[in-house]
Amino acid sequence: MLGVNQSDFMSYMSALKTNYRKGIHRMEAILANPTHAAEFAANLGGVSVVLGVPVGLPDRNSDKLLELLLGSDVADDAVLTWMHQFYEFTDWDDLLSDSARCKEMANNPLIWRAAGGSKLAVGKSIATLAGLSCADYADIDAVAASQVAMAAVAASQVAMTAVIGNATALNAVVTSSVAMTAIQKSQTALNAIAASSMATAKYAAGAAGLNPADYADMTAIAASQVAMAAVAASQVAMTAIVKSPVAMAAMWRSDTAIKALQANATAWKTFTGATSAVMGKTVAILANLDPSGYADMTAIAASQVAMAAVAASQVAMAAVAASNTATKAIAASQTALNAIAGSTTALDALYAKKSRLTGASASKSGKFIILQISNDSVFNTSKYGYATLSDGSQPSWENYKGKYAFFMQYKKIATYIKNDTEDDDWIDYFPCG
Known part of the structure; x- marks a missing residue:
């Protein structure tokens, strides 16, 4: 025989899932009526249908139902109801004052997806993980607005990991000037952000004056002309990007991003100057x-x-x-x-980045990959053109003037190149520092 919670679960499952489109409309109607919304948030069976969908196994309307509930006025109450099946507690502060419990919650994708959707729950959890009293902070917005709290959060690897693993927390932090200042002062925080495409994107978006909630990750930033123009103009955003390999890779894979960076000399210099x-x-x-x-x-x-x-x-x-x-x-x-x-x-x-040495008997020292030598260039170390390679050799180029032919034959860096005596002769090369 089904218990009360199981019966409620089956009833709400039928109402919300037998027809995916109508299920969304039914949830919207429930949440639009304060009395019904409050009753739903207090019903373990009902909230379990929405909050308990296995991570990575969504159905056709589960993500939308989750978005509706966690974005509603009863989100905190719904999450609190759902959390009672996992832990014994009296209120939010009782639940979230234990750092070991908060770590356990943050490391559980199913629980953290629900708790992390509540500004109250995620704020108090992160405060506790940073060694603070969760009772002093109403929600993540309060944490992000506090210099004391953000200094502690930014210095804590555990707290920063929790922030980065949660879009609600991350959006609150990167839209707060107080929080951004604290993060910029903490190498721990900056390192944690650099390891995550989502975190770097939202941090860069916030630094560039964009709405971080509009960008899921660096791929989304890189694909947007508007976002890239703003990011390229922000030294704070660019500094964060060049510390993150995942962010750099997303940029390089996007023509939109590369064009925006090349259009801004400062941004391009920063981008190409990564360590x-x-x-x-x-x-x-x-x-x-x-x-x-x-x-x-x-x-x-x-x-x-x-x-x-x-x-x-x-x-x-x-x-x-x-x-x-x-x-x-x-x-x-x-x-x-x-x-x-x-x-x-x-x-x-x-070759796309090549330089060309021209001019009769022009020469250059440095480090180069020789890409092509003009067809009429004459090789002669005493009078005409030649190249000195890194091993000191000066091999003839007479049979290797075709595109890439010389380097394919002599796989060495050239340290010196000299042009032939004719003005129309040239050497194409790639500088190697």
Whole structure:
């Protein structure tokens, strides 16, 4: 025989799920009437139909029902009713004053999806995780507005992880100037944000004056001309992005994002100036490698497996070609040079960023990959044109003037190049730092 809660569950399941479209309308009608809404929020069977859908197994209207309930005036009461089946407590402060319990809740996707949808519940939970008294804060907005609270939250890896794992908390934090100031002062907080595409997106959106709730992750930011124009104009937003490999990869995969960044000289300089550690993991992501296996660009450049994947990827090579940090690492590794010399995809990416040495007997010192030599250029180390490679050799280019031919034959960095004596001769090269 079914108990009361089970009977209520089955009744609401029938009302909300037998017809998915009508179920949404019925929920809207229930929530539009204060008395019915309050009764529903107090009914464990009813709220379990909406809050208890297994994570990762939605049906055709479960997400919409969840959105309606958690966005309603009775959201806190509904979550409180639902939480009583998991824990014994008298009120919110009693439930959420225990840090071990809050950690347990935050680590349980099913519970945290529901509790995290309540500004009251998530605010008090995060306050407790940061070592504060949850009784002092009404909800996440109160936490985000408090200098004391946000200093504690930003300094706590556990609290920041909870914030980042919850859109309600994250939206409240990144729309608060007090919270943003606290985060910018904390390396712990910035590191936590950088590890998450959603967190970086919402942080960047907030810093750029956008509504963080409008952007689910960095892919959404990167795809929007409006968002990218604002982000490119914000140094705070750009600083956050260049600390996050997942954010950098999303940018590189979007033509919209790259065009917006290139249109802003400051933003482009910041973007292409990311550290070796960030660029290494970014390039790994773009080449469909596991970024955790590579500490930086030096590790990528030293790996035959990694460089084979990078050299075969247009977007990964575009990122490499635009980054001084990446190109320096490539230039220092024979493994990397071999991989690039064997890939037209990789060479094409470098060619898109080429420079040209022109002028009779013009010369240049530095580090270069020679991409092409004009057909009429004469090789002669004493009188005409030539190149000195990193091993000190000065090989003839007479039979290797075609596109990429010289570098494919001599897989070395050139440290010196000199043009032929004719004004119409030239050498195309890619600078490597």
